Amino acid sequence: MARRRRRKRQTNSLLSILIVAIAVIWGVGTSGGQSSFQTSHFTDLIGQSDQSASSASSTLNSAKTATKSYGGLSASDYQKLAKLNFKSGSQAFVYVNNNHSTLIKHAWKVNKVIYANLDKLNRTSSSNTAFLEKRNVANDSLRVRQYVEPTGWHSNHGRNQIYNRGHLIAYSVSAGIDQDGQYNPNNQSGDQNNPKNLFTQSAYSNQKIQTIFEAKVRTALRQGKKVIYQATPIFRGSELMARGINLQAVSTDGKLDFNVYLYNVQPGYSFNYANGRAKRDASVKVSESEN
Template structure:
């Protein structure tokens, strides 16, 4: 598990990235495919060094434009399950795949899959890249307020 005190400010702008706030509401995140907290020792090129206590932070291969809701409210639940399994000493296979349609620059969602060798962790989920009260043009990532956009929580 990565050392949070080594975290640095993110500066990479993934495809479809826009201003992070709309009327005071955070709607965009630089979403990590593999969470910072579970990526200790992985460098920008994907190489592993067990002496590196930092996680993968500004790697353009590991970031995508993700809604704050999808990242902070939903994906974090599954990342927590992976983190807990790792803390218990389990070996985990984890895969995160952003799902795009055609030439769109903003992912429609992300498919998360994980299994531990001890078999106490096993999931395969699809998370929609949506935000309550907003609709997105996935071609360019631009958001528009739409109070009819209801996301079940």
């Protein structure tokens, strides 16, 4: 009888050990499987996050060179820029191609400006490209009143200046250039009321942002450098007011080199780019600090 009881206790002990072992193995297996799923799921989320960040990027990090002999903005990159939307609170410009021009610096041959023809909507929707040197720096005292009304133009009323007649190739670097783009030493007043060189631009974009990059070009010219400078208003579809403007420049020695896209925006106002009309909008803010 005692022997049977010992055998029964041994059997029960073995059974208990077996149950515990199975439970441990099950627990480890379940825990391992759950951990594996969580890691995989986390990796998937990271991938989704990266894709979202990439698609939301507002900067054209790489750009193609146009097929023209002097390069510049390509047709495909024009369309990419046209799709960009300004986000309130951001800076009014972004760098293109990591701030490197796609112009070909060795293409500088003759001091001139290539003015593109107006499109079928009378817009300056193509690139104007200038081959500049020191003699093109203009005297501001020779400026005259502007009277050309580019597409999307509306007169300013009251004290708030919203609209400017924006030059593609700045007046300040056009001394001696006539409206055909040729250098004429008798034309020191430069290019002013040329329909092929004007577009409706916000006062902020023109006076606060574009002047920064025009100053870089003037400085290089005064230093005796030869510069290729290109300006391209960017229109979306058949809209009459440009969404922005691509400015890029390169000197023949490579010391001057930039490529930027300026949003055509005005703090405190929103534009209907289809016709250029503006309305007060306190939600439109522009950051003046570096990102």
